[in-house]
Amino acid sequence: MSPLPNLESELRRKIKGDILFDDVARYLYSTDASLYQIQPVGVVIPRDKDDVIQAMRTAAKYGVAILPRGGGTSLAGQTVGHALVIDCSKYMTALLEVNAQERWVRVEPGIVRDELNRKIKATGLHFTPDVATSSRAAVGGMIANNSAGTHSIVYGKTVDQVISLRALLADGEEVEFRELTPEEYENKCAQKNLEGKIYRETRRLVQQHAEEIRARFPKVMRRAGGYSFDLLLAQKNWNLAHLITGSEGTLAFITEAKVRIEPLPKATGILLAHFHDIFDALRAVAPILPHRPAAVELLDSPILRMAQQNLELRRHCTFVEGDPAAVLLIEFFDETPEAAAERVIRLDEEIRQKHHAYTCTRALSAAEQANVWYVRKAGLGLLMGMKGERKPVEFIEDAAVPVAVMPQYLREVADLIGSFNREMTMYAHVSVGLAHVRTMLNLRDADDVKLMRRISEGTLDLVLKYGGMMSGEHGDGLVRSYLNPKFFGPQLYQAFRELKAAFDPQGIMNPGKIVDAQGMEENLRIGPHYRTRHVHTHFQYRARWKCAPAWVNAANSPAAPCAPHTWQRATKNIPRVAAPTPCARRLPVRLRPNISPPNGFMKFLISAWPVRAANPSALPTWMLPN
Ligand SMILES: Cc1cc2nc3c(=O)[nH]c(=O)nc-3n(C[C@H](O)[C@H](O)[C@H](O)COP(=O)(O)OP(=O)(O)OC[C@H]3O[C@@H](n4cnc5c(N)ncnc54)[C@H](O)[C@@H]3O)c2cc1C
Ligand code: SF4
The missing domain is CATH 3.30.465.10 (Uridine Diphospho-n-acetylenolpyruvylglucosamine Reductase; domain 3)
Structure with missing residues (x-):
């Protein structure tokens, strides 16, 4: 039942687009690709700007916050909240x-x-x-x-x-x-x-x-x-x-x-420098930059090994030789393929001689380069498919530091995580000093939730020490906003709050992000209270917590958007949202892209889902256990 029936009925009168206040929709919109889950008040899918104006004014009248939404792929929790979600991804796409x-x-x-x-x-x-x-x-x-x-x-x-x-x-x-x-x-x-x-x-x-x-x-x-x-x-x-x-x-x-x-770049060429030591790879980055690469990315051994073991990805790993601790992917743009290849060859010689690469491979044809990027883009999907209770959790995954100090910074991060007897994995946009470090934690264990905070705060100290930033691209959201008072200091933090108050005197625009945030352990999607509900099915399928709600299918084709995403986009019948949307690939049901779900079909799929969230209030009542 709608928590605010008057708001809902007023929106229905005023708005041309879709209004979703049912339990299923609110459950579907309670997540993005982050660690968090909060059930929204309701969802508006506006046809146009006038619908957005009406939705915002009506929400303000009822004192309800609003939460803009695009693809819902955010990793920091900025796209979840107890608010009226306004989703632009269906109609406002011109x-x-x-x-x-x-x-x-x-x-x-x-x-x-x-x-x-x-x-x-x-x-x-x-x-x-x-x-x-x-x-x-x-x-x-x-x-x-x-x-x-x-x-x-x-x-x-x-x-x-x-x-x-x-x-x-x-x-x-x-x-x-x-x-x-x-x-x-x-x-x-x-x-x-x-x-x-x-x-x-x-x-x-x-x-x-x-x-x-x-x-x-x-x-x-x-x-x-x-x-x-x-x-x-x-x-x-x-x-x-x-x-x-x-x-x-x-x-x-x-x-x-x-x-x-x-x-668009006219021609491209890629060099893949292989290292036995990840810190040698990191130290090689600063001397590479004067060669004016278009990208320098680092892939570590866990990702490369998982790619080589994955049935789908194995055939794309043609560029990997031996068992590297890290590979630097260095791409050049140029006017002609010959000019791009020449730059690849020049750096190849230098990097072997001076920077301890044990071998270098080259991707000069379009097909070879497609293989490289396919494996690189599969990085997160692969990580999320890792077996075991501990998962590569994102919370310090986005810190950026000056390139010159990256090796020292990452050495200290590794020591910090190691001091708690935990492991890490990473891939990195090393050309700009950004490392996506993920810590292996089991957030269903209360001790690991406490550890998450200690590692987060320890990393903040390191980021401050090395003149870096806690978020290089994923944002503050629910996971990092709580660090802003310490990171920016009391004076600037207060200035941020005053800016927010000037723009948003009633505090209705996606509150609790950037300023006045919750603690990072609150509203976890999968936390110590998370329980798996066992449902007898004819076929086996894996629990949701083994997958990133990221529209990348960890199990089958880690670089491709998930089947449900493709299906939903094709039908346009139901909202496009990240997990816990049921996965076509993991349910004993085959979905065809051109069918519309019959009434109750979504409800059936979700009720067949064998999990319940950490936060029971985020679940539709019909999903709560007896
Ligand atoms: C597997 C994976 C890989 C990723 N890789 C990258 C990467 O390489 N680089 C990177 O930067 N990020 C990356 N991200 C994070 C994320 O995909 C990006 O931040 C992306 O640009 C978010 O777009 P979105 O449409 O999904 O935004 P949403 O998650 O829908 O929204 C993001 C924020 O924008 C706000 N917002 C949305 N629409 C509006 C609007 N109309 N007006 C005002 N505010 C609005 C929302 O309230 C929210 O705070 C990755 C995420 C995943 C899951
Ligand atoms: S739809 Fe399924 S496979 Fe895709 S990210 Fe979500 S949980 Fe994973």
């Missing part, structure tokens, strides 16, 4: 305008990154941030997270591509955030409405705390945490679109984005 000459596009927030690029392929241009989830991440979500990809050393982060944003403020007022001359900024400040207050307060806060901003914001190539005061301070003409970027839906609701598009 490519509104393409200007190839000036190299920009205008899009609605729900358009998926790869779909956008498919649509503009003929122009020879593309939207560059290449997140590993590019087949399901929406541009709005990428902007709100300030996402970045493997080629960020060339293209930067999403914020570097944002020209302007149209957005709804907390009162439902529509505004445009773009670069303003000092005179235009002054005119904005003179306005008597919420927008005017935002411009005045932003200027006051950035100017008042300029010294602290310079001192506290780390000088790293990747930063996704906190509010981006540092970017404004560095700009001659302020662009508040860059403050909205990375704000995780806590300041404004993006309804339209104008973003840059760049030429």
Whole structure:
């Protein structure tokens, strides 16, 4: 039953899009790809901007928070909350305008990154941030997270591509955030409405705390945490679109984005340097950078071994020789295949002679390169498929430090985790100092939950020591926001809170993220109270906790989106959400992409699911055990 029947009925009267307040929908929308689960109040799937305005105003009237949602692939929990979810990924997906000459596009927030690029392929241009989830991440979500990809050393982060944003403020007022001359900024400040207050307060806060901003914001190539005061301070003409970027839906609701598009690379070549020692690999990164690679990625031995043992991936591992502790994947862009190959060969010789690589392989043809990227992109899916009670848990997985100190930083992280008798695994965007370190923990064990916090706080100290950032691309969400007071210090943290209050006086925009956050152990999807419910079935299937709710299928094809994702996108009948959506590949049911689920079908699938969540209040009543 709907927890707020009046809100629901008012929304039904006012909104053209879909309204989902049933138990199944709220359960499905209670997760993203993070560790967390919180049941939302309800879900609105808006047809257009007017629907979003109505939803926001109606929610505000009932004192209900709102939570914007794109693909729901966030890893830090910023896309879950006790709020009215507004999901742009079904209808608000239009490519509104393409200007190839000036190299920009205008899009609605729900358009998926790869779909956008498919649509503009003929122009020879593309939207560059290449997140590993590019087949399901929406541009709005990428902007709100300030996402970045493997080629960020060339293209930067999403914020570097944002020209302007149209957005709804907390009162439902529509505004445009773009670069303003000092005179235009002054005119904005003179306005008597919420927008005017935002411009005045932003200027006051950035100017008042300029010294602290310079001192506290780390000088790293990747930063996704906190509010981006540092970017404004560095700009001659302020662009508040860059403050909205990375704000995780806590300041404004993006309804339209104008973003840059760049030429596709003409030719590429990849060198794969193999090392017996992972720290030799890390030490080799700084000397590689003057060769101007387009990407340098690190794959460690657990991932490579799992890839070689995986039936599907084995045949793509043609580039691996021997049993490396780590492989550096170094890619070059150039004008012709010959020029790219020449750069690969030049670095090959240097890296063997000077940097302790025991061998190097080359991927110069399109097919060889496709193999390399297929295995690289399968990284997380592979990790999540690891057998055993302990899983590679994400909470310190996104720290970024200056490239030069990466070996020392990671040595100390490994020692910290080792001191608790736990193991770690990682893959890394080493070209920009970002290591996705995952700690092997069993969050169904209360002691491991305590350990998670100790390791998180210990890592924060190391990140501060090495001048890094706790989040390089995945954001603060529920898992890292609690660290912001210590990371940014009391003065800047208070400034963040004042900024939030200026934008969102009622505190209804995705509250509890970036500022005023919960402890990281609260609302865990799989925690000490998690129990497996045994259901007798004809076929066996694995429990959900063995898989990342990440739309990557760990079991079968780790680099590909899951079957349910593909199916849901094809039918458009049910919301596209991450786990606990039932998995076609793991249920004794075969789903065909062109069928619509009959009434109760989803309910059947979910009730067949053999688990219940850590947080029983997050479950529909019909799923609770007797
Ligand atoms: C397997 C895996 C690999 C990943 N790899 C990468 C990677 O390589 N690089 C990287 O940066 N990230 C990565 N991520 C994290 C995630 O995929 C990215 O952050 C992605 O860009 C999020 O997009 P989304 O559409 O799923 O956003 P969502 O999760 O739907 O939303 C993200 C945030 O944006 C807000 N939001 C969404 N829409 C709007 C809107 N219209 N207005 C205002 N706020 C909005 C939400 O409230 C939320 O706070 C990975 C995640 C997984 C599971
Ligand atoms: S296999 Fe299933 S549980 Fe795993 S990510 Fe895919 S849909 Fe989610």
